[in-house]
Amino acid sequence: MITDLPPLNAVRAFASAARHQSFSRAAEELYVTHSAVSRHIRLLEEHLGVVLFERRNRQSVLTPIGQTYYAQISLGLAQIANATNALTRDSAPHKVIINVRPSFAVRWLIPRLPDFMAQFPDIQPEVVTSTLAPEQSREAFDVLVRRGSSGWSSNVEPNVLVEDDMLLVAAPTLLQAIPVEGPTDVLRHTLLSGRTRSGDWQAWCKLAGVTQPRRQPSLQFDHMHLVLQAAVDGLGVALCPASLLGKDLATGRLYNPLPHLRLPLTRYYYGVSQDAVAETQVFIDWMFSQFQQDTTSAPPSLTPAGPQCASPATASDRPQLSHMANRTREEIGAESLPNERKTFS
Secondary structure, eight states: OGGGOOOHHHHHHHHHHHHHTOHHHHHHHHTSOHHHHHHHHHHHHHHHTSOOEEEETTEEEEOHHHHHHHHHHHHHHHHHHHHHHHHHTTTSOEEEEEEEOHHHIIIIIHHHHHHHHHHOTTEEEEEEEOOSOGGGOOSOOSEEEEESSSSOOTTSOOEEEEEEEEEEEBOHHHHHHSOOSSHHHHTTSOEEEEGGGTTHHHHHHHHHTOOOOTTOOEEEESSHHHHHHHHHTTSOEEEEEGGGOTTHHHHTSSBOSOTTOOEEEEEEEEEEOTTOOTTHHHHHHHHHHHHHHHHHHSSSOOEEOOTTOSSOOOGGGSOOSSTTTTSOHHHHHHHTSOOGGGOOO
């Protein structure tokens, strides 16, 4: 009879502790204290009249009876979960968890999310930001986006998302006060940079053939979206990935005085969790469509790799604006690009 059911909260605590072989991990999973888990399990043992766990120093081990009981109730709990999911699947919005760096979220993803939500109202995007390398990321995700193919865990395959270039940008008012007509003019300005991309100016100067003075005025910020805001406010000139510029160039908030100088960057990659929901592919296809729109509505700086990612796009696949840009990504990368293993911005 249904009245013969044991205390269900106690059953849930027992199942979690049995699955993890740890009261502490069960407490973390259930968002309760260690003592609460222990109390629930003792209540269940008293209800059943058996010992489910053998208590040892700093460890609790399932007894043979506990192992048998867990094997039986875990099937029942799975059936309850499946029935609940089937009942709510059609009414509840499908959530896709997207793990990106803060600057990518602020400068690229969030401004475009209204379009995604308008096209796919039944899919709820949840944005999680992290500065950690993919293999160090602790948050759950369906899709993760980072720059570079190194530092990914073995169970998440990195797929090419888009190629990117670094562009020189500054506020028009600043350039009116101190014009930039060539690479040497850039060094008359304060150089803005991000903490995780501190080597960009050195690489750009090498590409442009200029030497940075020892006492070059400079300002450094934690994230690239802060660098861009500083550039908009006229604090100096900045090197910015074309992918993060958004509408700043089109609206005139920023200006690129040397469009022929483009510093190739390591590609953006995306990875899909093994537990990703089916709607994740919808989001990935939407990202590719957005990058494709970027290439047709702005000067050529981005090359989407395509949803299949069978053959990564190269720098020679897109229109170039100068002899410097005609050098391949591999040639420049060997001598001036920031180390891909350290680049996750």
